[in-house]
Amino acid sequence: YQTVVGYRGVNLSAGQRQRIALARALVRDPDILILDEATNAVDGLSEAAIVETLKSRAGRRTTIVISHHHSTISFCDDVVILSGGRVK
Secondary structure (H helix, E strand, C coil): CCCCCCHHHCCCCHHHHHHHHHHHHHHHCCCEEEEECCCCCCCHHHHHHHHHHHHHHCCCCEEEEECCCHHHHCCCCCCCCEECCEEC
């Protein structure tokens, strides 16, 4: 709580800014949550923690996850793959 983040978070790493944005989105508890590469700037341990949090907080919320990482979408009920400009 004592960390000075600077104007627009200039003193934070990309991963830290990403985790803060995700935390803010989860605190708002929206009915629909869209995550576009939500774990691309975090390490493996942080990615696993984020995925576990998303699993536990999913509930009846509609969550759309866009990712290149299979581990990030492992908790999803349905997966749509875009390959070569086509939906599979």
